[in-house]
Amino acid sequence: MIKNVTVIGSGTMGNGIAHTFAQNGYNVNLVDVNSQALEKALLTIEKNLDRQLSKGIISEAVKISTLKNITTHTDIKSAVTNADLVVEAATENIDLKLKIFKEVDEHSPATAILASNTSSISITKIASVTARPDKVIGMHFMNPVPVMKLVEVIRGYATSDAVTETIMDLSRKLEKAPVEVNDYPGFVANRILMPMINEAIYTLYEGVAGVDEIDTVMKLGMAHPMGPLQLADFIGLDVCLAIMHVLYDGFGNQKYAPCPLLVNMVTAGSKGVKSGSGFYDYSNGTKELVVAAKFKKVK
Numbered sequence: 252m253i254k255n256v257t258v259i260g261s262g263t264m265g266n267g268i269a270h271t272f273a274q275n276g277y278n279v280n281l282v283d284v285n286s287q288a289l290e291k292a293l294l295t296i297e298k299n300l301d302r303q304l305s306k307g308i309i310s311e312a313v314k315i316s317t318l319k320n321i322t323t324h325t326d327i328k329s330a331v332t333n334a335d336l337v338v339e340a341a342t343e344n345i346d347l348k349l350k351i352f353k354e355v356d357e358h359s360p361a362t363a364i365l366a367s368n369t370s371s372i373s374i375t376k377i378a379s380v381t382a383r384p385d386k387v388i389g390m391h392f393m394n395p396v397p398v399m400k401l402v403e404v405i406r407g408y409a410t411s412d413a414v415t416e417t418i419m420d421l422s423r424k425l426e427k428a429p430v431e432v433n434d435y436p437g438f439v440a441n442r443i444l445m446p447m448i449n450e451a452i453y454t455l456y457e458g459v460a461g462v463d464e465i466d467t468v469m470k471l472g473m474a475h476p477m478g479p480l481q482l483a484d485f486i487g488l489d490v491c492l493a494i495m496h497v498l499y500d501g502f503g504n505q506k507y508a509p510c511p512l513l514v515n516m517v518t519a520g521s522k523g524v525k526s527g528s529g530f531y532d533y534s535n536g537t538k539e540l541v542v543a544a545k546f547k548k549v550k
Contacts, residue, residue: 253335253364253421254278259327259351261285261292264368265340267396270296273320274313274397275425280330281323289323296321299397327351331359336421338390340368343493348372349380356381364414366390370490371441371497374407374434384409388418391438392427394485400428407434436501437494445494448486449510451479455530455546456512462530462546480530481540484523492517521545 254277258269261283269281269292283289300314309317324330331337337355341347348367355365365387367377378387389405402422406415415431422429432439451465460468466478483491495509516522516529523529524537532541 253417255333255335256280257282257330257334257337257355257359258340259283259330259337259355260340260342260368261288261323262340262342263394264392264396266292266295267299267394268338268340268368268392269321270299270317271392271396271425274300274309274317276316277320279321280334281321282325282327282330283323284325286323286325289325293318293321293323299395303397327354328358331355331363334359334363336364336366338366338368343370343372343490345372345376348377352377352387353380356383364388364417366418368392371437371494373436373501374405374410378407378409385411386414388414389434389438390418390422391440393440400426401440402427402429403438403440404429404431405434405438406431437498441494442498445491445498446507448479448483448491449495449507449513452483452510452513455480456510461548462542463540484529484531484533485537486523487525488513488522488529489517 256272256277257280258265259282261281269279273279281289281292297318300317303309304311304314337359339348339351341351348369352365365381367374367389368391369389370391374387374389378384381387384407387407388410391403391405393399393401404415404418404422419429419431436442437445454460454465455462462480466480469475469478492509492513495507498507520526521528524533527533528543530543530546532543
């Protein structure tokens, strides 16, 4: 039975995952090497709880219990000692993830399930550095985690049926909609989404249409709630680029080659919302869409 959950990484996904487990009554250890990042994460969780409270989604008592269920740590060893489940939500960097999983495997109970929130990195590869590949699985939550229903549950080559069913059932207890997929580059979500985003960037790069025009076509013509360029900004252009590299390296197919414009933007530090500018300018927040100066049409 899963009761104690350790979440590694307190960024956007990590604090959202911690929030979701804590709100559903689980004891959560939230880990980050940076104590300031942990403080920021707790403030974000409280702000998001206040938003839920104002909308009548939760009660004041649920808010208080959720915050009480979260304990912060800057040391992985102490945070995983009594874990039934560890969910890694660190940066999308394979070397970092392998290092984390080696350490978690060494210090967590032998019965603990080890999950990664990776959006594209091979679960089989991650499992290979542990002594329990049958207990390693992917739990790919969507952003924002407390709101989005989907959890992509990724089976590595050695992931057991029992562990898969446990995580599927756990996801339902979190009031999520789990979908089981197999471990191939990009899984399902990003194998389909990222080439679309990359093609939208190519469409801009080749001068077919502007930022606003591309996003408008996809919103009004395809009923997408957000255009692909705006979505790329919210995901993080650096994350989009990393996933395109995983797809390109994994399949060896030219159709997954990242657009040169995407590469240049990330190299220049233009990463979307997180950097304040991408295809749109976020100097005044994310509520109003303002095309970045770089892409504004000269009249």
